[in-house]
Amino acid sequence: MNLDEVLKLADALVFAKTGQHLDDLQQAIARGTLQGKKYSEIAQEKHCNESYVRDVGAKLWKTLSKELEEEVTKFNFRSTMERLQISIVSHLEPHHNQISNVNICGEARHPPDIPNQNRENQATSNPKPTPNFHHDLSEMPNLGRFYNRTAELDRLKTSILTEKVQLLTITGIIGMGKTALGIKLVEEIKTEFEYVIWCSLESCPTVAQFQTNLTDFFTEWGNHTSRLPLMKSLQNHRCLIILDDINYLFRRGELAGQYQPNYEDYRNFFKQIKDRSHQSCFLLIGWEAPREIVQLKHPNTPNLILTGLDTASAHQIIAEQGLQPEENGSRFINHYQGNPLWLKTVANFMVELGLTVTQVxxxxxxxxxxxLKDILQQPLAYLSEPEKQLLSLLTKEDEPIALVKLLEIAPMPSSDLLDILQSLCRRCWIEKTAHLYRMSPVLRQYLG
Structure with a gap:
């Protein structure tokens, strides 16, 4: 793929729609996207705010989408342009040495000096079908390598496609691959939905801002003469909406699931999504789920808590980092809970130092x-002081501990202890099996 040719094609499409060429920042966004760069990298290169780059990028993808009458996003921009290039080459007649009449997806496109009547006649003779899908995946990260999560993927598909759940969550300790699982799920089921939207909550939009953005999206692509209420759009259309990084909505230094100031309205919003009748689905991904969702077990709001990978997949991860497989590798994997990010981090560290699994x-x-400490520092910052105090006690316990013993040694009232235990379990800092509680070796070592 010739980068300059693709940029010229994108510029021509934007000019055909707006009468204006790509400006400097738009060119940088298009070029950076083709090179696999993130918005943050583009913003740094252009010395401007990342949110501004995101806004300009979103408008650029929308303009291209309107001109091509198909969904164009940061995620699929490269593949869309490659396909258009192939289409152009295959449709150009042999005697055309210059691109004066380019046929893209069956419709003739002329430069501005060609009479509009000719364009309309050719467009009439080559009508394009109305697209059925409106997918905005511009904020969805690239998947990269995906490891075996067949059982989890099947469970999510069943919940969404068969049981028609309206709200579900994927939670787990940092590094388990929650977002990767969500991306794989979207890739496999997105054609089942008319609208698919991926939204990261790292920028913490208020619920009013988020609802306005959704309503704008439905209005833009729904050809409505007037704006419909959000719930009406969710009722009229089959929509899949993914909210990644939901943990950013919650307070630091408090028990799990307590919203930041000015974000409490998300509580009522999620309750409406869960309780009202509609044909759409919201998938929430993060370190912890909202309290109003997990506090009551309900078949319509399942919570998938992601745990470590199977041994074979974990072996594959460390081998890809350049670490030689060894017979006792399973013990090494179990120590790091089969956590994909933890394993990659430690394996890469070992390769840099020339260490083997046996030596470690x-x-x-x-x-x-x-x-690895830097990775764990992120969720640790959200823990309350009582949670950290209880975890400090548990680091001294080599074996799983019963609740009775915890009540004996914990320097806090029993009612407070139970609340703290619940919060730590929801945040996956403590594992509960039967009536015993334990910390993983990595977290014990981190806090010890």
């Missing part, structure tokens, strides 16, 4: 590089 297992405690 001979040392206790196991490796805990600074990169």
């Amino acid at each position: 297992l001979q040392n206790q405690p196991l490796l805990f590089p600074q990169d």
Whole structure:
């Protein structure tokens, strides 16, 4: 793919729609997207605010979408342009040495000096079908390598496509691959929905802002003469809406699921999505789920708590980092809970230092590089002081501990202890099996 040719094609499409060429920032966004760069990288290169780059990018994708009458996003821009190039080459007649009449997806496109009547006649003779899907996946990360999550994927598909759940969550400790699972799910079921929208809540939009953005999207693509209420759009259309990074809505230093100031309205919004009748589905992804969702077990609001990968997939991860497989590798994998990000981080660290699994297992405690500490610092910042106090007690326990013993040694009232335990379990800092509680070796080592 010739980068300059693709940029010229994008510029021609924008000019055909708006009468204006790509400006400097639009060119940088298009070029950076083709090169696989993130908005943050483009913003740094152009010395401007990332949110501004996102806004300009969103408008650019919308303009291209309108001109091509198909959904164009940051995620599919490269593949769309490649397909258009192929279409152009295949439709150009042999005697055309210059691109004066380009046929894209069956419709003739002329430069501005060609009479409009000719364009209309050719467009009439080559009508394009009305697209059925309106997917905005511009904020969805690239999937990269996906590892075996067949059971989890099947469970989510059943909940969404067969059981028609309206609200569900994927939670788990940082690094487990929650977002990757969500991306794979979207890739496999997006054609079942008329509207698919991926939204990261890292920028923390208020619920009013979020609802306005959704309403604008439905109005833009629904050809409505007037704006419909959001719930009406969710009732009229089959929509899949993914909210990633929901943990950014919650307070730091408090028990799990307590909203930041000015974000409490999300509580009522999620309750409406869960309780009202509509044909759409919201998928929430993050370190923890809203309290109003997980506090009551209900078949219409399932919560998938993601745990470690199977041993074979975990072996594949560390091998891809350049770490040689060894017979006792399973013990190494179990220490890091089969967590994909943790394993990648430690394996890469070992390869850089020339260490083997056997050498590492001979040392206790196991490796805990600074990169892994930095990763865990993110969710640790959300824990309350009582939670940290209880975790500090648990780091001294080599074996799982019963609730009775916890009540004996914990320096807090029993009612407070139970609330703290619940919060830590919801945040996946503590594992509960039967009537016993334990911390993973990595978290014990981190806090010890």
